[in-house]
Amino acid sequence: MRRPQSAPPFPAPGHDHGPCVKETLARAAEAFEANGLRLTPLRRRVLEEVAASHHAIGAYEILERLARKETTRMAPISVYRALEALLDAGVVHRLESRNAYFACHARHDHSGARRIVLACERCATVAEVAAPVAFDAIDGAASDAGFRSTRALVEVAGLCTACAAAA
Amino acid sequence: MRRPQSAPPFPAPGHDHGPCVKETLARAAEAFEANGLRLTPLRRRVLEEVAASHHAIGAYEILERLARKETTRMAPISVYRALEALLDAGVVHRLESRNAYFACHARHDHSGARRIVLACERCATVAEVAAPVAFDAIDGAASDAGFRSTRALVEVAGLCTACAAAA
DNA sequence: ACCGATAGGAAACAATGTAACACTATCCGC
DNA sequence: GCGGATAGTGTTACATTGTTTCCTATCGGT
Ligand SMILES: [Zn+2]
Ligand SMILES: [Zn+2]
Ligand SMILES: [Zn+2]
Ligand SMILES: [Zn+2]
Numbered sequence: 146m147r148r149p150q151s152a153p154p155f156p157a158p159g160h161d162h163g164p165c166v167k168e169t170l171a172r173a174a175e176a177f178e179a180n181g182l183r184l185t186p187l188r189r190r191v192l193e194e195v196a197a198s199h200h201a202i203g204a205y206e207i208l209e210r211l212a213r214k215e216t217t218r219m220a221p222i223s224v225y226r227a228l229e230a231l232l233d234a235g236v237v238h239r240l241e242s243r244n245a246y247f248a249c250h251a252r253h254d255h256s257g258a259r260r261i262v263l264a265c266e267r268c269a270t271v272a273e274v275a276a277p278v279a280f281d282a283i284d285g286a287a288s289d290a291g292f293r294s295t296r297a298l299v300e301v302a303g304l305c306t307a308c309a310a311a312a
Numbered sequence: 313m314r315r316p317q318s319a320p321p322f323p324a325p326g327h328d329h330g331p332c333v334k335e336t337l338a339r340a341a342e343a344f345e346a347n348g349l350r351l352t353p354l355r356r357r358v359l360e361e362v363a364a365s366h367h368a369i370g371a372y373e374i375l376e377r378l379a380r381k382e383t384t385r386m387a388p389i390s391v392y393r394a395l396e397a398l399l400d401a402g403v404v405h406r407l408e409s410r411n412a413y414f415a416c417h418a419r420h421d422h423s424g425a426r427r428i429v430l431a432c433e434r435c436a437t438v439a440e441v442a443a444p445v446a447f448d449a450i451d452g453a454a455s456d457a458g459f460r461s462t463r464a465l466v467e468v469a470g471l472c473t474a475c476a477a478a479a
Numbered sequence: 480a481c482c483g484a485t486a487g488g489a490a491a492c493a494a495t496g497t498a499a500c501a502c503t504a505t506c507c508g509c
Numbered sequence: 510g511c512g513g514a515t516a517g518t519g520t521t522a523c524a525t526t527g528t529t530t531c532c533t534a535t536c537g538g539t
Binding site for chain 3: 222244
């Protein structure tokens with residue numbers, strides 16, 4: 146039995162999501178602080194929208210949701226700037242294959258980022274898991290082709306536990 | 313020495329590209345034929361633009377280049393429709409992390425598609441290489457998280473042989 | 480001749496992302 | 510406290526990427 150039990154499970158459909166959000170907000174404050182930056186109200190509001198679920202959400206969807214709550218409608222660029230700061234802080238990631246953004250709900254060490262992204266095709270839930278072996282294999286395959294890799298993007302589509310069971 | 317010598321090298325900067333194009337066109341004709349579809353003039357022209365280099369190229373860049381050659385300027389949708397057919401035929405792939413398209417210059421079996429994409433950050437050349445071990449590791453990591461993967465996207469950024477040597 | 484499947488033209492639109500410029504807020508050394 | 514540097518935001522307009530809708534043409538089989 147070589148599987149470590151510490152492997153983070155895919156987020157369950159009906160789990161208590163409050164702590165997820167709270168923890169993410171806390172980590173964000175910490176990360177900004179550590180870099181001499183600020184988790185401003187704008188950034189916090191954007192992060193709250195992203196972290197409100199375990200789904201990836203589009204920038205304009207964030208814009209819409211904030212507009213519904215806040216009487217004033219901000220410009221797209223404001224959302225993108227906030228997202229950029231959150232991406233840099235490592236508390237939000239981008240799902241490249243869908244032009245969407247999702248909150249990082251795990252306290253993983255942000256440097257290196259050798260994590261793969263799992264995106265359920267049915268419920269749209271997104272999760273990250275560490276996969277050092279996979280990245281080693283990718284680097285190996287790249288170097289066999291004479292390629293020196295600096296960053297690898299891995300996004301997996303499929304069915305999460307709950308959805309696979311329901312299917 | 314377990315590395316098979318059959319590993320396709322990254323395309324060299326000054327290689328004779330004529331055969332690459334010719335072969336890709338031939339495979340396209342074959343693939344369309346096999347599916348009861350047609351490699352029409354439009355599709356052929358789009359494919360020729362994509363296959364003209366080993367770079368990934370945007371849809372609107374294709375549009376521009378064809379417009380320069382052809383007096384008449386087609387609508388974006390025409391390019392996208394041609395691209396869709398070429399993607400379905402497996403002779404063109406999409407570089408998701410850059411919203412761009414590149415020709416498949418290898419006669420790999422299109423089913424399964426367990427290949428990773430290498431994109432040089434300096435010269436923009438793109439290549440695909442098989443990486444069954446990497447995909448096995450990805451599937452393993454996914455399944456450890458209770459996720460049943462159906463498709464994995466792997467895009468690696470870095471430096472190709474020539475560019476690494478020049479750096 | 481007719482029909483369904485394949486292919487494409489035309490116009491408008493939708494979705495996603497940036498540039499440029501001005502202005503305010505905060506911090507830090509003095 | 511003052512003054513400059515850096516960080517952060519508002520506003521406007523623009524750039525890039527991709528799609529919807531409706532219609533026409535062509536082909537192959539019956
Ligand atoms: Zn949660
Ligand atoms: Zn699911
Ligand atoms: Zn070539
Ligand atoms: Zn290169």
